[in-house]
Amino acid sequence: MKILLAPDKFKGALSAQGVCDALTEGIRLAAPEAEVVALPLADGGEGTAALLTQHSQGTTETVTVHDPLFRPIAATYGLSGDGQTAYLEMAQASGWALLEAHERDCLHTTTLGTGELIRAALERGAKKIILGIGGSATNDLGIGMASALGYRFYDADMRDVKPIGANLAYIRRIDTRELIFDPNEISVQVACDVDNPLFGPQGAAYVYAPQKGASPEAVAQLDEGLRHLSVVLQQQLGTDVADLPGAGAAGGLGGGAVAFLGAQLVPGATLVMQQTHFLQHLAGVDLVITGEGKLDAQTAQGKVVSQVAAAARAQNIPVAAVCGTLEATPAALRQMGLTFASSVLTAPMTLEEALPRTRDDVMHWAFQLVNLFIAAN
Known part of the structure; x- marks a missing residue:
């Protein structure tokens, strides 16, 4: 038997x-x-990276990145035994649990640290990224993550835009000349178990931002920023994520991963079952x-x-x-x-x-x- x-x-x-x-x-x-x-x-949530790292007979790597409020923090990611695949959880660097209750305000938080984890993995030679996006403290459409990887965001006066949710509506230009990677040479899968669009009544801001400290006024501001940047992404990067199911996950990081990394959104349990054969x-x-x-x-x-x-x-x-x-x-x-x-x-x-x-x-x-x-x- x-x-x-x-x-x-x-x-x-x-x-x-x-x-x-x-x-x-x-x-x-x-x-x-x-x-x-x-x-x-696992279902793509807490513990998924450790489980997949163990399954691949890999190692756990520790690096210093920035937390949701730009403070230095030690975070970990897994690297497969053959060094080709990295297993990451955004909660390690950009998670809600990293902040005290009075610090939770997704107008001012960033996914920069998640991008720094990805950057560290790419610099170690990883060609495939498996990313869990549960437990986020952010609503920045992944511009923090993208900034860590070489994307630059400018306003109408060509000034750098700080990568936080409050600034999404000010972005007018996306510069890709300093990218540290070629999107065509890496594979990214994101564990995503929600089908929320990027903006609107069922989007990232209106559904999830109140849980991350956003007032009704902040929710409206964030939603407008997500709506605005989705147009810029389509015009300048050629990627339309506005109505993509799952784009609203993790404060828009689902859509940002697709636009900035060429990622595929996959249900968490399905992804883990694929990885474990x-x-x-x-x-x-x-x-x-x-x-x-x-x-x-x-x-x-x-x-x-x-x-x-x-x-x-x-x-x-x-x-x-x-x-x-x-x-x-x-x-x-x-x-x-x-x-x-x-x-x-x-x-x-x-x-x-x-x-x-x-x-x-x-x-x-x-x-x-x-x-x-x-x-x-």
């Missing part, structure tokens, strides 16, 4: 690798002879076990569990899901393609009580599941 483990993390309790370890222990108790293959996954791991598998901390309606919107279930069921492989909290309806579970799903919780308890037990509970769950699977087959 061959079992493939492909879970996401249980946030706050276990990493994806930790879930795999606990599942493996439970499986061994029920079926010592089983072949168990562990393939921890998930489909190849399905060969000869009798059972797939996936999971996440909370299995609910959002799980079906492209998260790890739904993506794993869809891929496995397409090959007629049964899929079981383990979780801490189960809120998805039976109909939703069936629609996702799950054969079986249940929580590890066996009695009512608080989150504080449940978290320390998670590893043991996952192990016991796996033991029970595999016994049932053996009995049914």
Whole structure:
């Protein structure tokens, strides 16, 4: 019997690798002879870069960059074992969590540090960039990132424009003569799980800027700046990102990555599964076990569990899901393609009580599941 483990993390309790370890222990108790293959996954959010770096047998690099308010900060990125691919998370350099509550105001924050991470990776010889853009503190359409890579932005009087959201509407010229890279010689994929356009009622400013400290007046200013710069990008770089699904992600960094880097926007779980060669791991598998901390309606919107279930069921492989909290309806579970799903919780308890037990509970769950699977087959 061959079992493939492909879970996401249980946030706050276990990493994806930790879930795999606990599942493996439970499986061994029920079926010592089983072949168990562990393939921890992620959805493009926190921890994705570390997971992909580990999968590629790569190294973690630390560099000094600028935080969202232009202050020096140490940040990390992963470099694959062959040195060709860099794994980055913008939250390391341009993240909301880097700022104190009173500092959060996306009129004045920048993605400069994210660009500096990319620059460091390119200078190390990376030809492919995998970028996670969750947890941003910014709304600058990626002009900070672009500035770190050699783009120059000028106003109507040919003065340098500071790369922050408040200045988007002043940009009149984009100069590419000092680029440190050739966009045709690198490949960039961005983990993007939202489909918001760049501007408008569903755009970056109106949907996300209030969460990043923007007042109603600031939201309107940012939206106008995004709208204005999208026209400049189309006229001067030949890239139209105004209505591109996902362009509004991370304060417009989704669109900025497309315009300035020639990036491809890819759902996070899909990207990770591609990088870890998930489909190849399905060969000869009798059972797939996936999971996440909370299995609910959002799980079906492209998260790890739904993506794993869809891929496995397409090959007629049964899929079981383990979780801490189960809120998805039976109909939703069936629609996702799950054969079986249940929580590890066996009695009512608080989150504080449940978290320390998670590893043991996952192990016991796996033991029970595999016994049932053996009995049914």
